[in-house]
Amino acid sequence: MDDRLARVRARLSAAQKVLVVGHVRPDGDAISSSAALALMLRRLGKEARACIPDRIPCYFREIPGVEVIEGVDALRGWHPDTTVVVDSGSLERIGPAAELLPTGKPDIVLDHHATNTGFGVLNLCDPSYPATSLLIYRLAKGWVPLDRHLAHLLLLGLATDTGFFKYASVDARTLHAAGELVALGGDLAGIAAAVLEHRSLAELKLLQKMLGTVTLEAEGKLAWGYVSADMLRSLGLDQQASEGFVGELRNLRGVEVAILFTEWPPGEVHVSLRSKGGVDVAELAARLGGGGHPRAAGCSFRGLPLPQAIARVTQAALAALARESPRSRQG
Ligand SMILES: [Mn+2]
Structure with missing residues (x-):
């Protein structure tokens, strides 16, 4: 695993313009992973943009950092030298964003779905991870300094993909990582309020x-x-x-x-x-x-x-x- 993380870091370190793409019908993990990775790469001095080819539910928009995510139209005509697809088991999952990949194939895939088809050039898919955002966190550790905004954004994916830490996928490693993100300033109660308490009367x-x-x-x-x-x-x-x-x-x-x-x-x-x-x-x-x-x-x-x-x-x-x-x- 550490070898594979190092390969991804090396590949991203060599990049200048990076496009990070998440899946259609986005969940908290897709939003967290794509926004956090783009922001991390900006901190490393790269030009990085994040794309989700679908509407982002309004309650996720309250989380700082989510606003970096753009739609497909905004990114047409922008030419990245490196592309990353996150939290998606197949190319179909990114829907119309596939047209933004210059070679039709992402350079890097970061994912945790057991059904991942290995559709990238460099594939890092580990189903033992309860969320792609935990993979992004592991990637960041010792490479990109994390402040409370990034910690909060990464905690979003980890919390939502684990049903707020109650699914069988949650192990000690998950809770340790969550603890580290909270120690860095991630606000779990704030995420729970934003994501779980937004139902309208019509809903x-x-x-x-x-x-x-x-x-x-x-x-x-x-x-x-x-x-x-x-x-x-x-x-x-x-x-x-x-x-x-x-x-x-x-x-x-x-x-x-x-x-x-x-x-x-x-x-x-x-x-x-x-x-x-x-x-x-x-x-x-x-x-x-x-x-x-x-x-x-x-x-x-x-x-x-x-x-x-x-x-x-x-x-x-x-x-x-x-x-x-x-x-x-x-x-
Ligand atoms: Mn996920």
């Missing part, structure tokens, strides 16, 4: 509608629910409003696999998969054309009506649960 009403769709199967081991385009339209919301809803399903007692379907824009269905048992939802998602982590993954369908998407994914989940249950009975 709460959407949650109520989603809860009305919850279905349990496989003796309560599978829970699924959906948010349809009609529900979103009637409340004047878009797909970002269903962020976090899958957690409500995951919280049910006895549930091993939780699935949320969000239909938006009309004609597209986005699927969030969570596991708290032995089912590897990254594997499940990969079979359906998506990817992710063993306990949190996703996939999308275009042109497949919502009921069919539900049928396809729940059947695959039921089959995975059936494969898993004999194993879990054996312990």
Whole structure:
């Protein structure tokens, strides 16, 4: 690992103009990793810019440093000598930002998804890391001095990708790193307030509608629910409003696999998969054309009506649960 970090540092040290790209439908880790890496490189005297090819949820915009992130349009015509893709398991995940890569292939990929396809020239993907931002922190240590702004920004990715330090991916190393970031001035309570306490009344009403769709199967081991385009339209919301809803399903007692379907824009269905048992939802998602982590993954369908998407994914989940249950009975 240290060798690979040193190679990435050497490659970035030689660069002058660096573009850092995160994925579409950005989460806290993509935002944290792309903004923090660009700011770190600026501190090293580089010209560095960060791009996320999608709308950034407004509650992330409250975190200082996030404002460096630009859209694809702003970066067209800017010619980086080095490109880095962060927190993305495949080139498809960066959507329209792929056109900003001069060679069509990123020079460096920094990631932690087990399903990573190794699409860069230099790939540093370590699924033992609970967040890409922890990888960026390791990269920074002993190389770039971190102030409280950078520490806070890096803590954002670590906190959000670990469900605020409660997922199985959290180990002593994660908590040590979080402690170091807090000691540098990262404000965990501030991040929690910004990210977790922003629901509007319309979003709460959407949650109520989603809860009305919850279905349990496989003796309560599978829970699924959906948010349809009609529900979103009637409340004047878009797909970002269903962020976090899958957690409500995951919280049910006895549930091993939780699935949320969000239909938006009309004609597209986005699927969030969570596991708290032995089912590897990254594997499940990969079979359906998506990817992710063993306990949190996703996939999308275009042109497949919502009921069919539900049928396809729940059947695959039921089959995975059936494969898993004999194993879990054996312990
Ligand atoms: Mn991540």
